[in-house]
Amino acid sequence: MTPKAPAELPTPLARTRLYEQVAEQITTWIRQNGLKAGDRLPPERELAARLGVSRATLSQALVALEVVGVVVVRHGDGTVLTGKHSESRIVEAIRAHADRMPEIIDIRDALETKIASLAAQRRTDDDLAAIDASLDAMAASIEHGDRGVDADEQFHAAVTAAAHSDLLAQTMREIASLIRESRIESLSQPGRPRNSLTGHRAIADAIRARDPEAAAAAMHAHVEMVSDVALLREEER
Amino acid sequence: MTPKAPAELPTPLARTRLYEQVAEQITTWIRQNGLKAGDRLPPERELAARLGVSRATLSQALVALEVVGVVVVRHGDGTVLTGKHSESRIVEAIRAHADRMPEIIDIRDALETKIASLAAQRRTDDDLAAIDASLDAMAASIEHGDRGVDADEQFHAAVTAAAHSDLLAQTMREIASLIRESRIESLSQPGRPRNSLTGHRAIADAIRARDPEAAAAAMHAHVEMVSDVALLREEER
């Protein structure tokens, strides 16, 4: 409604709570000193004093770390580190290694191939309409000389929805941010958007025909095509 | 080292911290009153009084809920709910629906088939040795009339390791607890452990021969066999 959004205002200024900073300090301290599972943090009273905060605030930070699974606080004993760290999250596991593009492609292939197959079996007419709509959007986007990143995501989201599996959708969502990176890379290649659109059409047709094998094959080929770029880029460095 | 573990001692007694109970109460309260994203929690002072805890404790509970992403606490304004809930975690998403056995099988099929394929391409001799060892363990286990649940897990873990993909391994780990349930079901069927062992041998042979397609096919058949039971059980109720 705002009459012409004014470019981009400074920034909403990300303000942090004290406990967040404290938690941050503690984790860096853990990393720097190379503490491992089973090691103990200093007593709350001492740690609070050293960090210059009250015990209450430190306690909040420990609650946060406990929820995330970095430490476990034991009444009367102390605060000990767990081995888990925050490794329970898939994405972070990868981000740590920075460039695991091949692995991303592996899992994407595994999931999307299955998703395509299921979509061919389970899709409703509405699902199909959504998929077709995303194809149109991508075609239009390319017409305008755009790369069609959004439309690309829209297509994959529509197919995923058509598979009617919450778990698969959930897992895809978890690695979505990783996939997005490779997606942008790929679509930046000259002529790639058009190839991608062709691939999408093949997948859509197989789903329309309710042919699981063809859908899986088409999706597999599509993911492979994308991987070319990503892998190439990987070797370049 | 303990001379003969004494069956199963009572229970370590799961003690909970007050803030956990408070957080629990708040979430149930949210659910019962059907609060949605954007709605506000009562002021801390009032809420603390109503729950019969101090503001400090309530604050800890709110930190926990904030870390999990249920609420966002705004200084000077109030505590508002986010729409995210705890849906970021795959396992919990499923546990909520309790019996999503078919979905678990879908994703297991997607991941393990790919893993088998990769294992066939990338396995080292050591990987193969580990896989063979798990087969021996399962055979021995069955000899003893056991169901071989542990050996079964060991086999799949060995294959996963042979795929040399941290991301896939990580994702498998995320849904491991869910798979375990279906695994126990399956192996409880009479004669099933032996069938399972045969399936494992076929997979191992394909990996030994470095034949990705055969490995994928064998794994797919294996997962399908397991699904029979699980799906059957699903229909029974």
Added chain:
DNA sequence: CTGGACTATTGGCTAGGCCACTGATCCATC
């Protein structure tokens, strides 16, 4: 050598208080 009592250490939780931020309202100014 076992079992119980004691004690120092450490976290759990509360009470009460002051400060900082937010949003609404009102009003002086232009």
Added chain:
DNA sequence: GATGGATCAGTGGCCTAGCCAATAGTCCAG
């Protein structure tokens, strides 16, 4: 009328001070 400043009530942020409760180690009696 619109703008910008001042004010105020409500709300969270964080602190101090203190007592309670659990733990683990020590020591002693049996």
